[in-house]
Amino acid sequence: MRIAELSSPELRSIHRDTEVQHCLLSHIEATIKLLETHSSDKPPPEIASAELRQYLAQATQLAPFPNSLKLQIWKLSYRLWNACVDISNTAAIRSSSATTAENHAELRHIAADLLFIAGDVTGVPSPAIKSASFYHKTGLIWHNLRKFDLASKCFERATDLVSKLDSASITDAGERKLLLDLNLARSRTAWEVRDPNLAVALLNRSKSLVFGSCDHYKELANQFMAFGKCFLSKSNGEDANRDLCEALKLMNEALENCERGFGVATTREEKVEIRGLRWKVLRFIGAIHLQKEEFENVIKCVKVLRDSADGGDDHPSLSVLAMKAWLGLGRYGEAEKELRGMVINRGIPEGVWVSAVEAYFAAAGTAGAETAKGVFLGLLGRCHVSAGAAVRVAHRVVSGCGEGRKVRAKVVAELVSDERVVALFAGHEAAKDRVAMHAVLWNCGADNFQFKDYETSAELFEKSMLYIPYDTENRILRAKGYRVLCLCHLGLLQLDRAQEYIDEAEKLEPNIVCAFLKFKIYLQKNDHKGAINQIEVMTTCLDFQSDFLSLSAHEAVACHALPVAVASLSSMLNFYASGKSMPTAEVTVVRTLVTILSQELGNEQQVLKFLKHAHTRASEIGPDCFFGKEEVGRRERNWFSVTSWNFGTKTGQDKNYELSAEFLRLASDFYALIDGSDNENNVMACKSLVLSVSSMIALEFQRNSAMSETEVKQALHLLDRAGQMIKSISARNSINGDQINTIEPDLLFIYTFCAHDIQGRLNDLGSQLLNVRSFASSKACKPQYLLQIGLSASQGPRSNHEVASFALTECLSSFLASPVPDYQNVALVIRKLISIASIHKGDTDDDLVYNMYKQAYRIMVGLKEDEYPIEEAKWLAMTAWNRAAVPVRLGQIEMGKKWMTVGFDIAKHVPGMDAYKACMEEVLGNLKKEI
Numbered sequence: 017m018r019i020a021e022l023s024s025p026e027l028r029s030i031h032r033d034t035e036v037q038h039c040l041l042s043h044i045e046a047t048i049k050l051l052e053t054h055s056s057d058k059p060p061p062e063i064a065s066a067e068l069r070q071y072l073a074q075a076t077q078l079a080p081f082p083n084s085l086k087l088q089i090w091k092l093s094y095r096l097w098n099a100c101v102d103i104s105n106t107a108a109i110r111s112s113s114a115t116t117a118e119n120h121a122e123l124r125h126i127a128a129d130l131l132f133i134a135g136d137v138t139g140v141p142s143p144a145i146k147s148a149s150f151y152h153k154t155g156l157i158w159h160n161l162r163k164f165d166l167a168s169k170c171f172e173r174a175t176d177l178v179s180k181l182d183s184a185s186i187t188d189a190g191e192r193k194l195l196l197d198l199n200l201a202r203s204r205t206a207w208e209v210r211d212p213n214l215a216v217a218l219l220n221r222s223k224s225l226v227f228g229s230c231d232h233y234k235e236l237a238n239q240f241m242a243f244g245k246c247f248l249s250k251s252n253g254e255d256a257n258r259d260l261c262e263a264l265k266l267m268n269e270a271l272e273n274c275e276r277g278f279g280v281a282t283t284r285e286e287k288v289e290i291r292g293l294r295w296k297v298l299r300f301i302g303a304i305h306l307q308k309e310e311f312e313n314v315i316k317c318v319k320v321l322r323d324s325a326d327g328g329d330d331h332p333s334l335s336v337l338a339m340k341a342w343l344g345l346g347r348y349g350e351a352e353k354e355l356r357g358m359v360i361n362r363g364i365p366e367g368v369w370v371s372a373v374e375a376y377f378a379a380a381g382t383a384g385a386e387t388a389k390g391v392f393l394g395l396l397g398r399c400h401v402s403a404g405a406a407v408r409v410a411h412r413v414v415s416g417c418g419e420g421r422k423v424r425a426k427v428v429a430e431l432v433s434d435e436r437v438v439a440l441f442a443g444h445e446a447a448k449d450r451v452a453m454h455a456v457l458w459n460c461g462a463d464n465f466q467f468k469d470y471e472t473s474a475e476l477f478e479k480s481m482l483y484i485p486y487d488t489e490n491r492i493l494r495a496k497g498y499r500v501l502c503l504c505h506l507g508l509l510q511l512d513r514a515q516e517y518i519d520e521a522e523k524l525e526p527n528i529v530c531a532f533l534k535f536k537i538y539l540q541k542n543d544h545k546g547a548i549n550q551i552e553v554m555t556t557c558l559d560f561q562s563d564f565l566s567l568s569a570h571e572a573v574a575c576h577a578l579p580v581a582v583a584s585l586s587s588m589l590n591f592y593a594s595g596k597s598m599p600t601a602e603v604t605v606v607r608t609l610v611t612i613l614s615q616e617l618g619n620e621q622q623v624l625k626f627l628k629h630a631h632t633r634a635s636e637i638g639p640d641c642f643f644g645k646e647e648v649g650r651r652e653r654n655w656f657s658v659t660s661w662n663f664g665t666k667t668g669q670d671k672n673y674e675l676s677a678e679f680l681r682l683a684s685d686f687y688a689l690i691d692g693s694d695n696e697n698n699v700m701a702c703k704s705l706v707l708s709v710s711s712m713i714a715l716e717f718q719r720n721s722a723m724s725e726t727e728v729k730q731a732l733h734l735l736d737r738a739g740q741m742i743k744s745i746s747a748r749n750s751i752n753g754d755q756i757n758t759i760e761p762d763l764l765f766i767y768t769f770c771a772h773d774i775q776g777r778l779n780d781l782g783s784q785l786l787n788v789r790s791f792a793s794s795k796a797c798k799p800q801y802l803l804q805i806g807l808s809a810s811q812g813p814r815s816n817h818e819v820a821s822f823a824l825t826e827c828l829s830s831f832l833a834s835p836v837p838d839y840q841n842v843a844l845v846i847r848k849l850i851s852i853a854s855i856h857k858g859d860t861d862d863d864l865v866y867n868m869y870k871q872a873y874r875i876m877v878g879l880k881e882d883e884y885p886i887e888e889a890k891w892l893a894m895t896a897w898n899r900a901a902v903p904v905r906l907g908q909i910e911m912g913k914k915w916m917t918v919g920f921d922i923a924k925h926v927p928g929m930d931a932y933k934a935c936m937e938e939v940l941g942n943l944k945k946e947i
Contacts, residue, residue: 044071044130086134099123128147128150131150145186145191152201155168155170155171167201168202178198199225200219200239212262228280244262248307264305267301271297271298271301278290299333301317306344321334322334335368336372336375339354339375340375352387373409376388392431404449406437407456410428421464457477495520499521502517506537528559528564531554535551535568535571540575544577588600589605601644606627657689660704664678665680673714673718683701684734687701687704698741705735706766739771742767771784772809777814781819789822803844803845806820807848817856827841827845832875843889866918873921886928893923
């Protein structure tokens with residue numbers, strides 16, 4: 017039997033585990049060797065880290081290892097680490113992707129884990145420190161890759177390793193530095209994962225790891241300051257005050273560490289470095305107090321820095337801190353001293369003093385405008401000032417509006433017009449700043465223009481011209497400047513200067529805007545003829561737009577230059593017929609024209625012209641296209657109808673019958689365009705037609721000249737249309753029972769009267785009688801209307817005795833049927849009827865005349881004295897008596913007796929005829945005796 021076979025099971029198990037461990041380490045070594053021989057210009061293969069991580073997991077299960085294998089693991093770990101160092105030094109890893117960098121960090125992490133598995137090794141000094149160092153360096157790499165969970169894991173593993181050591185027993189400076197660096201690194205990682213409480217706690221824990229070293233104090237102070245700066249940078253949110261308090265607390269910790277570091281510093285270089293850091297911390301503390309508006313504390317910080325025994329701090333920010341603190345305390349004199357002191361201090365960068373000027377002006381406001389200007393000009397004399405700084409200062413001074421706006425604008429105008437400032441913007445390199453300065457001045461000028469401060473805006477626009485080069489590229493911009501200056505002087509009513517500027521603009525860039533501004537100048541000068549001519553010039557511009565005509569009309573109305581407004585809108589109308597697209601509806605332009613013309617007397621003829629234009633265009637393109645559709649179109653149609661009607665009635669009242677007829681005829685045409693189902697519009701259309709004919713007849717009497725044949729035919733046509741409308745309206749009312757929109761009695765009478773007149777001119781006697789009979793049978797008929805028709809028909813060259821007899825007979829019946837008859841009109845009608853019968857009937861119808869005398873007698877019987885007109889009664893008595901003379905002479909005694917008797921009977925009822933009655937009675941008695 018062999019010895020091996022005699023060994024115990026435990027020995028065989030140990031032997032077997034050792035073989036597995038050796039085999040595993042062989043695999044690890046082979047992979048590391050692969051990395052060592054890997055090409056330096058390529059990143060390490062990802063499979064290597066996967067294999068090593070797998071081997072590492074197996075090794076963890078096989079631990080612990082004998083010392084010999086532990087030593088081998090340490091060697092393998094260092095070989096892997098050194099291979100990673102070689103790889104990281106190559107260009108391939110430096111320019112690699114994020115994935116490659118993470119693979120490299122993973123290899124480092126595996127190297128650190130190998131040391132951790134190996135643990136303590138006999139013969140290796142400070143194994144825990146070395147292992148912690150690997151973890152610290154790997155954690156830093158993970159931190160830079162923003163893999164904070166892996167970084168934290170490394171730092172915590174390293175912390176566990178060194179926490180078992182007695183820090184007092186560590187004397188090596190590098191090892192002591194590692195303890196501090198590890199704590200600081202862990203604190204930074206905690207800060208990154210939004211755990212500021214842990215981060216600050218770790219910093220406080222680090223105070224015990226500085227070991228009285230100046231460098232250690234400096235590093236700890238730097239980290240406190242870094243965290244304080246983070247709190248300071250985010251102190252603009254809702255928790256601003258809390259963040260500022262945290263920042264101040266951390267900065268005080270940093271300051272305390274600086275003080276301690278300065279106390280243990282041994283060399284001059286250490287003292288200089290720690291003093292510089294102390295000053296920096298104090299400046300941040302001052303900035304925090306400034307944000308907290310603890311201005312007294314800011315001043316204290318500045319004094320401590322300036323009055324330091326070792327020469328004091330001359331950092332440029334101190335002047336800014338001091339100035340802002342004095343401003344916060346309201347002590348503008350001290351703030352101005354600090355600001356002016358910056359002019360002397362050549363070490364202050366441009367950005368700092370420009371920021372200071374801005375801050376001073378923001379606090380001091382308008383009162384600080386002159387100071388800001390003086391400081392800036394003072395800086396020009398001692399150092400190079402950029403054009404950009406000038407832009408910033410100018411913008412700060414002119415920004416804002418309200419109180420002091422005019423003063424600030426004046427100050428900046430003086431600043432930017434200074435030759436030294438203008439010189440800053442010379443050359444191509446200052447092109448952008450030149451554009452910026454021009455924009456600042458232009459915008460400020462525009463703001464003042466909106467406030468109607470034309471004097472200030474003109475000054476700023478003039479100064480902005482200093483920043484426009486005299487070259488071809490900027491010709492249009494200069495023209496724009498001249499145009500806006502023209503506007504400013506127009507606002508100031510300095511018309512000659514405005515004319516000069518617009519002439520210059522037109523030389524550079526002739527366009528519609530220049531033409532329009534010239535138009536405004538003519539308006540301001542009340543040169544209406546020039547303004548109207550300028551309208552024509554505007555329409556010939558290459559960039560002409562119809563909007564300018566509308567704008568011209570508005571300007572003219574505002575200046576009460578109505579002829580100019582009319583000319584502008586009339587010119588605008590010419591473009592609609594061409595089919596050109598227009599921004600304003602044609603009906604709106606015509607309506608505006610009519611409205612403008614209606615404001616002054618004597619424009620009726622032009623109003624008629626444009627109303628006719630509206631009707632013509634509506635007929636050409638269709639009412640819906642011209643007036644609009646639905647409710648909008650209905651309102652427009654109604655407006656034109658009512659306007660035509662109003663002008664027709666007004667000119668009729670003014671006895672301008674020719675225009676009245678035209679307006680009323682046009683009104684009927686407009687009413688006809690409105691919805692035909694509306695009875696009210698039909699009534700108005702009918703009324704317009706009738707009154708139009710009435711005006712034509714009245715015009716004949718006015719000018720004492722007969723109507724022409726064409727006019728008679730036109731009047732007849734209008735009356736025919738009116739007659740049809742009357743029938744239609746009456747029929748509709750009878751069906752619907754509408755008692756509102758009916759034909760007025762007066763209108764029916766005028767229609768009948770006019771129809772009678774026109775039919776008489778055409779010698780259509782039958783139609784005349786038929787027309788009057790129809791009117792007499794209507795409800796609208798009144799005796800007064802028939803009286804007028806009868807009187808008209810009974811006289812003149814175109815009399816119609818049949819119409820006259822009918823009308824007067826009907827009229828007499830109506831008068832007598834009245835409860836209180838008008839005997840004045842009754843007497844007039846009787847006389848007219850007697851006269852008509854006497855003339856047209858003659859002796860052939862003597863009984864008709866006699867009966868009328870008898871009717872008059874019967875009417876007078878029973879009346880009170882003077883109730884029947886005396887003169888008419890006398891006329892009846894005398895004419896009846898006189899009618900007996902001819903029959904008596906001819907021997908017709910009975911006939912004579914009849915007439916004498918009726919004359920005598922009438923005379924009995926007439927006061928004042930006593931002498932006549934006696935004579936009549938005597939003559940009548942003798943006649944009876946003869947019989």
